[in-house]
Amino acid sequence: xxxxxxxxxxxxxxxxxxxxxxxxxxxxxxxxxxxxxxxxxxxxxxxxxxxxxxxxxxxxxxxxxxxxxxxxxxxxxxxxxxxxxxxxxxxxxxxxxxxxxxxxxxxxxxxxx
Amino acid sequence: xxxxxxxxxxxxxxxxxxxxxxxxxxxxxxxxxxxxxxxxxxxxxxxxxxxxxxxxxxxxxxxxxxxxxxxxxxxxxxxxxxxxxxxxxxxxxxxxxxxxxxxxxxxxx
Numbered sequence: 001x002x003x004x005x006x007x008x009x010x011x012x013x014x015x016x017x018x019x020x021x022x023x024x025x026x027x028x029x030x031x032x033x034x035x036x037x038x039x040x041x042x043x044x045x046x047x048x049x050x051x052x053x054x055x056x057x058x059x060x061x062x063x064x065x066x067x068x069x070x071x072x073x074x075x076x077x078x079x080x081x082x083x084x085x086x087x088x089x090x091x092x093x094x095x096x097x098x099x100x101x102x103x104x105x106x107x108x109x110x111x112x113x
Numbered sequence: 114x115x116x117x118x119x120x121x122x123x124x125x126x127x128x129x130x131x132x133x134x135x136x137x138x139x140x141x142x143x144x145x146x147x148x149x150x151x152x153x154x155x156x157x158x159x160x161x162x163x164x165x166x167x168x169x170x171x172x173x174x175x176x177x178x179x180x181x182x183x184x185x186x187x188x189x190x191x192x193x194x195x196x197x198x199x200x201x202x203x204x205x206x207x208x209x210x211x212x213x214x215x216x217x218x219x220x221x222x
Contacts (some may be wrong), residue, residue: 090156090157102210107156
């Protein structure tokens with residue numbers, strides 16, 4: 001079984017809809033991250049969480065919110081989706097040191113029409 | 114946050130070594146150098162990381178310049194499965210991974 005799972009894997013939605021992307025991990029890590037990837041570009045950090053009670057904005061958090069329901073679960077919400085949020089979304093998890101490897105999920109492809 | 118610069122793309126023949134360069138002229142003394150790769154339709158995966166000394170693991174080697182302003186990821190024998198985008202990333206005591214656009218490696222059969 002995969003260490004980091006994301007649901008759904010693909011989603012098509014309309015402008016103005018609320019969307020939730022879910023991430024679960026079995027690594028037992030405290031740190032979890034949400035990234036966004038646009039075509040031909042690297043990943044950009046949306047939000048990160050160091051533990052259940054510690055959630056922080058990344059470089060592109062506008063238009064997104066997150067919820068850390070448990071150590072193993074970290075959800076990303078688009079309150080009112082817009083077309084320029086069409087992208088590939090990755091969840092990741094890591095241990096507590098900045099040298100610890102980040103483990104990425106398989107990604108969610110989101111299309112906002 | 115320190116940035117990295119990589120060539121957009123490189124090609125290699127199968128079974129030959131590949132040297133992927135990365136420039137990080139603004140690196141600070143506490144920055145670690147990480148390499149990740151992203152295979153088609155997958156999330157990034159860890160390759161290797163280091164601070165000052167050269168590093169080897171089962172996937173690759175990392176050669177770090179003496180002044181640490183550049184580094185090179187070495188794949189000793191490229192295979193078709195190594196075709197991916199390779200990212201060179203710096204981290205310094207924080208969560209932050211700043212991904213650039215990476216190097217797209219094409220391996221020719």
